[in-house]
Amino acid sequence: MQAGVWTGMLLWAFTAVAPRHDVQAHGPAAPVPSVEQRAEVHREAAESRAALRAAEVERRHKLALGRRMWTARWEERARRERLARLRQQEEARRREAARQREQARRQAVRKAEAAARAAAPKAEARRASARTASAGRRTAADRVAVRLDELQLLARIVQIEAGGEPYEGKVAVAAVILNRVRSPRFPDSVRAVIYQPGQFPTAAERIPQIRPSSAALRAARDALAGRDPSNGALYFYNPARQRCGEGGGGFLCALEVTARIGNHVFAR
Numbered sequence: 217m218q219a220g221v222w223t224g225m226l227l228w229a230f231t232a233v234a235p236r237h238d239v240q241a242h243g244p245a246a247p248v249p250s251v252e253q254r255a256e257v258h259r260e261a262a263e264s265r266a267a268l269r270a271a272e273v274e275r276r277h278k279l280a281l282g283r284r285m286w287t288a289r290w291e292e293r294a295r296r297e298r299l300a301r302l303r304q305q306e307e308a309r310r311r312e313a314a315r316q317r318e319q320a321r322r323q324a325v326r327k328a329e330a331a332a333r334a335a336a337p338k339a340e341a342r343r344a345s346a347r348t349a350s351a352g353r354r355t356a357a358d359r360v361a362v363r364l365d366e367l368q369l370l371a372r373i374v375q376i377e378a379g380g381e382p383y384e385g386k387v388a389v390a391a392v393i394l395n396r397v398r399s400p401r402f403p404d405s406v407r408a409v410i411y412q413p414g415q416f417p418t419a420a421e422r423i424p425q426i427r428p429s430s431a432a433l434r435a436a437r438d439a440l441a442g443r444d445p446s447n448g449a450l451y452f453y454n455p456a457r458q459r460c461g462e463g464g465g466g467f468l469c470a471l472e473v474t475a476r477i478g479n480h481v482f483a484r
Contacts, residue, residue, distance in 0.1 A: 366405070366406035366407060367433070367436055367437065367440070368428065369406055369407055369410060369423065370390055370393060370394075370406050370410075370436040370439070370440070371390075371428035371432045371433045371435070371436040372423045372426045372427075372428050372432070373389070373390075373393065373410050373416065373419055373423065374386050374389050374390050374428065374432040374435055374436055375426050375427075375428040375429060375432040376416075376419040376422055376423070376426055377389050377416070377419060377452075378432075378435075378478075378480065379429070379432070380479075381477070381478040381479060381480060382477065382478050383431060383434075383435060384445045384477050384478075385445075385477040385478040385479075385480055386431060386432055386435035387435040387438050387439050387443055387444075387445050388444070388445040388446040388449070388452070388475060388477050388480070388482055389435075389446075389452060389480070390435050390436045390438075390439035390440075391439045391443065391444040391445065391446045391449070392446050392449050392450060392451065392452050392482065393406060393409055393410065393439075394406070394439055394440065394444075395444070395446070395448060395449065395450055396409045396450055397409055399450060401450075402450075410423070445475060445477060446474055446475050446477075446482040447474040447475050447482070448474060448484060449474045449475060449482035449483055449484050450483075450484045451468060451471060451482070451483050451484065452480045452481065452482045452483070453468050453480065453481055453483075454479050454480060454481075455479075455481050456479065468483065471483035471484060472484055
């Protein structure tokens with residue numbers, strides 16, 4: 217249709233501008249298109265131009281749409297590649313961090329093992345010291361228990377038996393009581409030794425009324441701490457009351473004398 221339109225327009229233009237003498241030379245003049253024909257030609261030309269413009273608009277639209285689709289696909293591909301690189305970098309960082317942690321752990325283990333090997337003798341020495349200290353604490357606790365429970369009782373028997381004796385004599389009397397506690401031949405407590413039948417009957421009766429002096433308390437403490445001027449004696453007596461020799465005698469006179477302090481003889 218477009219070819220016919222263009223052909224008609226060219227024919228019309230040619231006939232309109234051709235010289236008259238050419239027309240006369242070749243024959244009678246071609247018929248002049250009517251107004252309706254011209255209008256039809258113009259209408260067809262306008263429709264053709266409109267169709268061309270529409271086709272051009274559609275082509276451009278399709279081109280722009282294709283460009284947008286291509287750009288979107290390219291951006292999506294670039295985004296995926298970027299995400300893939302980020303994931304790879306993150307994975308590399310995690311592997312490196314894990315490697316560093318493992319290396320640090322191994323170094324810490326090696327250091328701990330080396331420190332343990334180096335500290336083993338010191339640790340053993342500390343454990344031995346702790347065992348010794350623990351034993352010392354138990355012994356000290358035992359001593360404290362004796363002081364709290366029987367210090368007053370021991371100080372009172374010292375006051376009764378050696379109140380007028382020198383300080384060494386007071387300590388020696390307290391030591392005799394404690395030596396008996398440690399001996400298998402006597403009871404195993406200060407109270408039981410003092411109240412043992414036949415040993416200190418008169419003194420045992422006076423104990424509740426006696427208030428020990430500071431010297432008697434101090435002598436009892438010294439004896440509990442391990443001081444023993446009696447040299448391990450288990451008995452003591454006053455030689456003025458218990459005469460030995462010259463026809464006198466008895467159980468006490470047959471014992472080995474370990475010390476003489478003041479008015480007392482200590483024996484075992």
